Amino acid sequence: MGLRKLAIAGVAAALALAAGCAGGGSGSGGGEVRLGIGGQPLLVFMPTTLADRLGYYREEGLNVRLEDLGSGAKALQALQGGSVDVVSGYYDHTIQMQAKNRPTTAFVGMLRYPSFVFAVSPKASKPINSFADLKGAKVGVTSPGSSTDFFLKNMLVRHGLAATDAAPQAIGGDASAVAAMENGQVDAAVMLDPAYSTLVKRIGGQNVKVLSDTRTLDGVQRDLGVTSYPASALYSGSSWLTDNPETARKLARAIKRALDFIHSHSGAEVAAKMPPEYSAGDAAIYAQAIEAAKSAFSPDGRISPEGAEAVYGVLRQFTPEIANAKIDVSKTFTNDYVPAN
The missing domain is CATH 3.40.190.10 (Periplasmic binding protein-like II)
Structure with missing residues (x-):
């Protein structure tokens, strides 16, 4: 390749690199x-x-x-x-x-x-009628360290238990959460919709005990003591x-x-x-x-x-x-x- 062609190729490569740098970020450049x-x-x-x-x-x-x-x-x-x-x-x-x-x-x-529903599995390993009964229980969360896990710990502490008194279990948030509750893989779970609504339909609302529901203003005021x-x-x-x-x-x-x-x-x-x-x-x-x-x-x-x-x-x-x-x-x-x- 001649010197002229090398020079043209070098300029083209430089322009291509510059264009790539301009368009490759996530700023206002698109x-x-x-x-x-x-x-x-x-x-x-x-x-x-x-x-x-x-x-x-x-x-x-x-x-x-x-x-x-x-x-x-x-x-x-x-x-x-x-x-x-x-x-x-x-x-x-x-x-x-x-x-x-x-x-x-x-x-x-x-x-x-927050829209969390703290529900009890119909196949829980022991009777759970209140948060106090969660001591030693396996509680489903989307994953440890997630906001559902934070909510679990908060509700335990709010009801006089230690944040570590229940064992969080990673069950995801959709179909896997429904299955975990249906099969008794966990004793209770912090659920989100549409998984919670699906669970209610599948096993009947009368079979799902709810300890906390923060999908509404009333629930947030009752369970968290705030309006927002x-x-x-x-x-x-x-x-x-x-x-x-x-x-x-x-x-x-x-x-x-x-x-x-x-x-x-x-x-x-x-x-x-x-x-x-x-x-x-x-x-x-x-x-x-x-x-x-x-x-x-x-x-x-x-x-x-x-x-x-x-x-x-x-x-x-x-x-x-x-x-x-x-x-x-x-x-x-x-x-x-x-x-x-």
Whole structure:
């Protein structure tokens, strides 16, 4: 190859490399955003998938790749490991990360009530009529270190037990959770919809004893003593938000649009937009679960400071690492990226 051709090839290679660097990131330049979800079929994370199914990310000019990571703990691990840019998970993980000196910030809220149902298996190994009876019991959670695990520990402590008095068992959050409860693999479980609604239909509501239900305002007030308890949200490392403000703003806008769609359409209409396999073969139950969950979804995508403080107050009761750390709750969330209306 002559000198002229070598020079042309070198310029072309340099231009290609520059173009690759410009488009390969997840900032406002239009690169791919890797979004990890802590259990994609679960209703608590539904706005994340719904925004994709309705084309909202694309309309915002984003190329979003959704990755189902099965649990909030695994999604958080993926963020820490750098395999995802943003997590659709529970807000409480941002407080956990600040205690570890790893700044993480939630930038759009999806749930204002945690929507956990603490249910007893009809095949429990011993009678369980109250939280006091959980001492020594096996309790299903999506995975150890997840928000369902945090909730288990909180409820144990709130009812006079030690956070370690029950043994958490990883059972996932969808069909595997239903099977674990049906088969007596666990004595009780912290469940989420649509798994809980599926369990009720399969074995009958009269056969499912509920110790706690935080899907409604009444339940949150009774079981957590607050009126707002931020739950599922999009969060990322604080440095990612600083480097990618426009991408975060577009993600927040897409999620807000998905929340608006949920509140302005029937459960059946919302269900029709979701992947059919998420209904686990029962479209009617899935639609009913969505309809019942509407009040738990945020009306505006914002995280209330009072709610954030309530989450911190709960976590520090049973997590020494958080209790002993200097936590600035105001740095664990921001509403700066959420559209005003």
